[in-house]
Amino acid sequence: MGNPLLVFWTRLFDGDEQRPERPVRRRRVPMASATQASATIFLVLRRMRAPLIVLIVIFAVSTLGLTLIPGQDAEGRPWHMGFFDAFYVMSYTASTIGFGEIPYPFTYNQRMWVTISIYLTVVGWAYAIGSLLALVQERSFRNALALQHFSRKVRRLREPFLLIIGYGQTGELLARSLDALGRRFVVIDQDSGRIDDLYLDSYHADVPGLVADARDPGQLGVAGLGHPSCEGVLALTNDDEANLAATQAAALLRPDLPVIVRTVAPSMHDRMSAFGAPTVVNPFDRFGDNLRLALRAPASYQLLTWLESGPGEPLPKRGEPPVHGHWVVCGYGRFGREVVHDLRAEGYDVTVVEPSAAAVEREPDAIVGLGEDPEVLAAAGIERAAGFVAGTDNDTTNLSLVAAARSANPDLFVAARQNKQASAPLFNAVEVDALLVPAEVVAHEVYAQLATPLLWRFIREMPACGNDWADSLIGKLTHLCGKRLQSIWRVQLNDVGAPALRGMGDRMPLLGELLGSPDDREERLSAVVLLAVRGAEFHLAPPDDFRLAADDELLLVGAPSARRLLDSTLLVDAIREYVLRGRHVPTSWVWRAITGRRA
Amino acid sequence: MNLEKVVFGFFVLLAATLNFGFFLGDLGDPELHNAYELYAAIFVNLIATVLKFGDRTQIGAVHLATSLVADLQLISAALVWGYASYVAADGLTREATASVVSLSGGALVANIVSVVLLVVETVSFHRR
Numbered sequence: 001m002g003n004p005l006l007v008f009w010t011r012l013f014d015g016d017e018q019r020p021e022r023p024v025r026r027r028r029v030p031m032a033s034a035t036q037a038s039a040t041i042f043l044v045l046r047r048m049r050a051p052l053i054v055l056i057v058i059f060a061v062s063t064l065g066l067t068l069i070p071g072q073d074a075e076g077r078p079w080h081m082g083f084f085d086a087f088y089v090m091s092y093t094a095s096t097i098g099f100g101e102i103p104y105p106f107t108y109n110q111r112m113w114v115t116i117s118i119y120l121t122v123v124g125w126a127y128a129i130g131s132l133l134a135l136v137q138e139r140s141f142r143n144a145l146a147l148q149h150f151s152r153k154v155r156r157l158r159e160p161f162l163l164i165i166g167y168g169q170t171g172e173l174l175a176r177s178l179d180a181l182g183r184r185f186v187v188i189d190q191d192s193g194r195i196d197d198l199y200l201d202s203y204h205a206d207v208p209g210l211v212a213d214a215r216d217p218g219q220l221g222v223a224g225l226g227h228p229s230c231e232g233v234l235a236l237t238n239d240d241e242a243n244l245a246a247t248q249a250a251a252l253l254r255p256d257l258p259v260i261v262r263t264v265a266p267s268m269h270d271r272m273s274a275f276g277a278p279t280v281v282n283p284f285d286r287f288g289d290n291l292r293l294a295l296r297a298p299a300s301y302q303l304l305t306w307l308e309s310g311p312g313e314p315l316p317k318r319g320e321p322p323v324h325g326h327w328v329v330c331g332y333g334r335f336g337r338e339v340v341h342d343l344r345a346e347g348y349d350v351t352v353v354e355p356s357a358a359a360v361e362r363e364p365d366a367i368v369g370l371g372e373d374p375e376v377l378a379a380a381g382i383e384r385a386a387g388f389v390a391g392t393d394n395d396t397t398n399l400s401l402v403a404a405a406r407s408a409n410p411d412l413f414v415a416a417r418q419n420k421q422a423s424a425p426l427f428n429a430v431e432v433d434a435l436l437v438p439a440e441v442v443a444h445e446v447y448a449q450l451a452t453p454l455l456w457r458f459i460r461e462m463p464a465c466g467n468d469w470a471d472s473l474i475g476k477l478t479h480l481c482g483k484r485l486q487s488i489w490r491v492q493l494n495d496v497g498a499p500a501l502r503g504m505g506d507r508m509p510l511l512g513e514l515l516g517s518p519d520d521r522e523e524r525l526s527a528v529v530l531l532a533v534r535g536a537e538f539h540l541a542p543p544d545d546f547r548l549a550a551d552d553e554l555l556l557v558g559a560p561s562a563r564r565l566l567d568s569t570l571l572v573d574a575i576r577e578y579v580l581r582g583r584h585v586p587t588s589w590v591w592r593a594i595t596g597r598r599a
Numbered sequence: 600m601n602l603e604k605v606v607f608g609f610f611v612l613l614a615a616t617l618n619f620g621f622f623l624g625d626l627g628d629p630e631l632h633n634a635y636e637l638y639a640a641i642f643v644n645l646i647a648t649v650l651k652f653g654d655r656t657q658i659g660a661v662h663l664a665t666s667l668v669a670d671l672q673l674i675s676a677a678l679v680w681g682y683a684s685y686v687a688a689d690g691l692t693r694e695a696t697a698s699v700v701s702l703s704g705g706a707l708v709a710n711i712v713s714v715v716l717l718v719v720e721t722v723s724f725h726r727r
Contacts, residue, residue, distance in 0.1 A: 046653025053649050060642040064635075083638055084681040 029217070029226025029253045040144030044135050051128040058124040062117035063090045069109050079104065089114070094121030146210070147222065153208040154224045159184045162450070163224055165214045165246050166237030167194045169421050169439035170262065170446075172201070174236070177310045177447045179203045188212040188223045190237070215245040217253065225254055234446060235261040240268045251276030260449060262442050264334055281445050283438035284335045288342035290441075291415065294434060295321045295346055297467035303474055304459055307530075307557075308444035310451075311487050315478060319433050322413050325386025326351070330371035330401050332359050335417055335436075336391045348387070351380045372400045377408050387413040391436075395423040402430050452490045454555035458531045458540065465540055473528075473541050480526045481558055488530075489563055491554045491570065498570035501550070509580045512544025516579045518565050525565055527558025610647040611717050614669065615710035617643055622707050626700050627693035634680065637703065641673045644706070647713075658720055665713040672706035 066086035073079040081089075085103060092099050093114065106114065135141055161184040164171050171187065175198075178185055187198055187209040198209040212219035214237060224230045233250040235243040243261050250259045252275070259278035263269055269280050294301040302318045309316070327343050329336055332354040340363075343350050352366040353376060360366035369376035371390070382388070382405055390401035398416050405412055415434040418427045427435055449456045462470065495502050501509075511532070517523040532539045532546065533553040539546065556566070569579050577585045586592050617640040624631030648666040651659065676699045683695035 042653045042655050044653075049649050049652050052652075053646055056642065056645045056649065060638075064638065067635075082684065083634060083677075084685050 029221040040141055044141060047135060048128075048131060051131040055124045055128045058117075058120045059090060059094070062094075062113075062121060063087050065113050065117065066090065066110065069107075069113050071104065071107050071110050073104050081110075090117060090121065093118055094125055096122060143211075150208050150210040151222045153206070154186055154222065154227060157184065157186070157208075157224065157227065157229055160229050160231040161185050161224065161227075163220070163230055163233045164188075165220075165223075165233065165235045166242070166262075167198055167209070168236065168238055170236045170442045171234075172197075173440060173443035174234070174446055175201075175203070175207070177443070178450065179205060179207075180311065181451060183450070186224050188214065188219065190214070190242075214242040217249040220246065220249050221253075225250060225257075230254070230257060232258045232260065232450070235259065236442065236446075237262075240265055244268060244272055247272050247278050248275050251278065260446050264438070266334075279449065281442050283436070283441040284338045286441050286445060287335075287417075287436040287438075288338040291339065291434060292342050292346050293463055294319055295348075297463065297470060299467045299471040299474060300463050300465075303470045304462065305444075306474075306485055307455065307459060307488070308448045309485065310444075310447060311485055313485050315474070315483050315485075319413075321433070322386030324348070326381055326384055327387040327389065328353060328377070328380045328382055328385050328405070329389040329391060330354070331390070331392035331397075331417075332363065332366065333391070333393060335393075336389075339389055339391060339415075343387075351385075353377070353380050372397070372404050374404060374408060377404060382408045382412075385409060385412060387415070390414070390416040390432075392417070393419055395419050395426070399423075399426055399430065402432060451488065452555065454490050454531050454533065454553060455488055457533070457538065458555060461531075461538070461540060469541075473530075476541075477528055477557065480524075480528055486526075486557055486559050487563060488555070488557045491556060491566070493548060493550060493552045493554070493570075500570050500573050500576040504550070508548045508550065510544065511542055511546040511548060513580050514548065514569065515544075515566070516569075518568055518575045518579055521579050521582060525558065525562040527556045527562040527566065529554050529556050531555040607650050608717060608721075610643060610650055611710075611713050614640065614643045614647045614666075615707070615714050618669070618673070618703060618707045618710050622700060622704050624700075627697040629691050629693075629696045632696060632700055637673070637677060637680065637699075640703070640706075641670075641677060644669050644673055644710075658716060662713060662716055665709045665716065669706040669709040669713070672702050672709065676700075676702035676706070 063083070063086045066081050066089060067083055068080075071079050071081055089102065094117075101110075162178065164175060164185050164187045167175070167187045167189040171189070175185060175187065182204070184205050185207060187195070187207060189195055189198075189209070189211065190213055192211045195209045195211050198207060208223075210219070210223060212223060214220065214235065217225070225233065233246065233254075235246040235250075237243055237246075240263050243263060247259055247261050250257055255276055259276060260281060261272055261278045262281050262283070263272060264282060264284055266282070266285075269282060272278055272280050290301060290304070293304065298318050298321060302316055305316050306313065325348070327348050327350045329340050329343070329350055330353045332340070332352050336352065336354070340350050340352060352360060352363050353371045354360045354363075354366055354368060355370050357368045360368065367376060367380050369379075371377060371392075388402075388405040388409075390398040390405070392398055392401070395418060398418070402414055402416055405414060413434075414432045415436070416427060416430075416432040417436045417438075418424060419438075421439070424437075448459050491497055493501055493508075511529060512524075515525045515527060515529075517525050529542055530540070531554070532542045532548075533555075534549060534551070556563070568575050570576070574585045577583050586595055617636060621632055621636040621640055644666065648663070648670055651663040651666050654660070654662065679695065679702065680691070680699045683691045683699070687695065
């Protein structure tokens with residue numbers, strides 16, 4: 001409810017049931033750093049005091065001296081230099097320009113004074129200019145200028161924007177997808193190198209970036225936390241503590257904003273959830289869930305990863321996981337625990353291999369030892385195993401684990417965890433069956449939540465429909481739209497989104513009728529409806545004989561051209577009449593009046 | 600005793616007194632208004648201005664503003680004086696002197712405000 005009048009109306013007449021339990025107050029978000037920036041300008045002025053005073057004194061003394069020392073004019077009569085002449089001579093002498101002795105040649109008295117003045121004034125100038133240049137070069141001064149520049153850019157943003165905290169691998173992936181969607185965002189990161197990278201990366205929109213600490217609410221304020229156009233906060237740093245601090249700041253200062261926060265520790269999850277209602281994304285937890293889905297329903301998992309990866313991405317390969325059998329998991333850190341828990345919940349028998357005895361205290365059957373060691377792997381039962389997970393936090397170890405496991409049992413289903421972006425080519429080369437890249441998991445999940453709320457809903461509800469359903473939907477998608485994911489968009493069948501369907505009431509069309517092409521209604525648009533939402537109920541991939549109703553919301557995937565054609569059906573009465581009924585109706589008012597046919 | 604305050608007060612007061620000394624006397628009589636005094640007033644005013652740089656308090660900001668006004672007035676007075684004595688055909692006339700002195704009179708007002716501010720600041724200062 002953006003219109004304040006509407007809000008007022010609702011408050012006044014709609015009774016108490018809509019009133020929130022605690023009134024949401026907009027607090028003033030502190031912007032400490034903005035004053036900090038102007039403080040640095042003051043510091044510069046203060047530091048320039050000494051050089052400027054030295055310069056003024058030197059100038060004053062030497063000019064005064066020139067007017068006092070007696071000279072002589074062209075005829076040899078005694079003559080005193082005026083203030084203007086003296087100031088003029090000193091100015092060009094001090095700046096080492098040196099026009100000579102004017103208006104009359106100097107006497108020896110004057111020359112002696114000018115000699116002294118030259119040395120004094122040149123030193124004075126050098127001191128003043130040197131101090132000024134040193135100040136301009138100074139880091140704190142440059143930072144202050146950058147901060148002012150940044151806060152001005154953020155203040156002037158008039159479109160809704162997201163605040164991305166942490167421009168690591170996740171932040172970068174997400175920024176690219178959001179930019180492709182045409183969304184605006186502001187980035188802060190602690191590392192100045194990352195902010196430099198941000199300016200080097202080419203985005204369609206201008207992206208303000210600042211080196212700042214997420215723990216400082218003042219700096220978050222400068223980055224737009226208090227800005228009326230800010231529409232959400234994404235805390236994606238590698239540091240759970242910083243993410244928690246950002247969540248707290250957002251929840252306390254702007255309770256109305258949605259917050260999406262990344263963490264890898266389940267304990268952090270609870271601490272974050274205590275502030276407002278942030279959406280917490282844990283990549284390990286998500287990977288565990290995805291792995292379960294991949295094992296139970298490979299086609300559902302394939303569809304999920306495809307839709308989450310964003311427009312233009314090719315259809316991922318479908319894995320062929322073992323249906324039952326024994327699993328070996330190497331590495332029992334936070335990731336290992338999640339995976340083991342999920343695998344056991346799925347009914348698999350799991351053996352853990354972990355070098356540190358302390359980590360596996362609660363795991364009585366665990367084998368303590370290095371997973372690369374063939375004897376250790378043999379003891380874990382690798383020969384009879386169906387699946388293997390290389391889940392340590394070291395990429396080199398994970399790669400050698402994969403190699404060791406494959407040499408012991410070539411038919412294994414291998415899952416591995418990739419920690420660093422730099423190792424991506426190596427993991428691609430070993431061709432593991434399931435690869436966890438925490439940064440990508442987070443980026444895809446956040447993207448799915450932000451792209452359109454309906455996509456997120458679809459992704460959450462889709463696994464319940466089963467593998468065969470997902471398989472047939474993938475078949476339909478690839479048949480109509482090809483092997484690359486096309487754009488995903490939302491259509492609202494209300495007065496704004498579909499004025500041509502206004503007032504149809506019970507005569508609302510079937511879904512299959514609406515998706516006819518305006519060029520030839522026998523042909524179908526190359527678009528698939530993933531989800532239809534009607535109030536609280538929803539239908540996944542509704543069939544062609546699904547009867548639409550006013551105010552339905554549809555989530556579609558298809559070619560951009562299909563989107564334009566569908567829009568014209570929804571907007572233009574004459575096209576709607578052709579697509580739905582096959583009638584050719586004149587579009588102009590005059591012709592309609594003549595023929596008496598109305599759309 | 601704070602040496603910085605001594606220097607600051609000295610320059611602010613000296614700027615006002617020199618300005619007053621130049622302003623004193625018949626408005627149009629060049630004999631009564633010494634160019635050296637105007638020169639000294641400009642010099643001391645510039646120093647006072649620089650001393651006021653970088654003070655972040657409200658009163659500091661007003662201080663700086665008054666000094667800038669005084670500088671502006673005095674430098675315009677010097678320019679008028681320079682134009683009258685070097686460029687104008689009939690030299691330093693009564694009219695030219697009057698305009699120089701009245702400009703410095705404007706600067707005097709700004710300097711007096713500056714002194715008042717200094718006094719206010721001193722009176723309202725409490726050592727805890």
